[in-house]
Amino acid sequence: MDEQTKSWRIVAVRRLSEAQLKSLSEVAEVDYFEDVDESNRADFMTALSKAHGLIGGKLELDETMLAEAPELQVVSTISVGYDHLPLEALNRRGILLCNTPDVLTETTADTAFALIMATQRRLVELASLVRDGGWRAHIGAEHFGVDVHSKTLGIVGAGRIGTAIARRGALGFGMPILYTASSSKTALEQQLGAQRRELNDLLAESDIVCISVPYNDDTHHLIDADALARMKPTAALINIARGKVVDEPALIEALRCSGIRAAGLDVFAEEPLPANSPLAAMNNVVMTPHIGSATHETREAMAQLAVVNLLGALIGSGPLNAVNVNDWLRSAANAKEA
């Protein structure tokens, strides 16, 4: 190991396995934090001030913290989404940002389908009825659900995860598929018979609307009161993307006054969901605590990919997934010229 390699310092936060920490520590000094909170924030900042690489899940990093991390070269997030990270500030500093797409696609699509099934068939509500001793007679129409098979599934954002949800719907449940995307997806159309729609038309025609767009300025409150008003009153909204894609007060209102029938939500405007959120008291809402990718296998694969990304970026063999590689190359070229 050469001197340059040995002098790397890495700060790792949350849920890396022993084997993964060992891989990192073979090439760098590693400061590992199982969590960062008020009790150890000062230690975390001291470690970050010397770090060349930062890796972890749910990383909290802002411009002020970046200013105290003069050596930082790579941030490797254990997530596909990076809306929680200050991309512009990272670009200004020429810091490479790596994420973990692909390895979580199928698991997150499974989560979407779990929410679809639970919402249509009222699984959580009716399981509680049995558990709480409320099942005393034959179930009648007041407890009936709604079919999943053959219903029209509208995918808002037919990227990797949206496409995997569409595949489950079309091939597993015989659902006609509508989708939004910036351009037509030939494979989706040819293999699944999916049809592209403008958002407003998709909302009006779908029985189940599933949101799978990344969160950014363009998608903030994409599903607002107007959008919800376009949905069928019998329709369900499923969100496995980011809470702020939906105007949550508008959603609560739509659910309260039968603007739509039900919602299945894995993500919320504020996480963890405040206990006093009106959503928590609604029988027509199924909620999970942001578990899109949360299986043993997938979280392990995401952490492994994040390790490979970080080491590839630091050592120079190249990361597998970099979000801002063009900005990073530009910044490297500028630094060379200066």
Ligand code: DGY
């Ligand atoms: C992701 O990877 O972005 C998931 O939503 C977990 O945060």
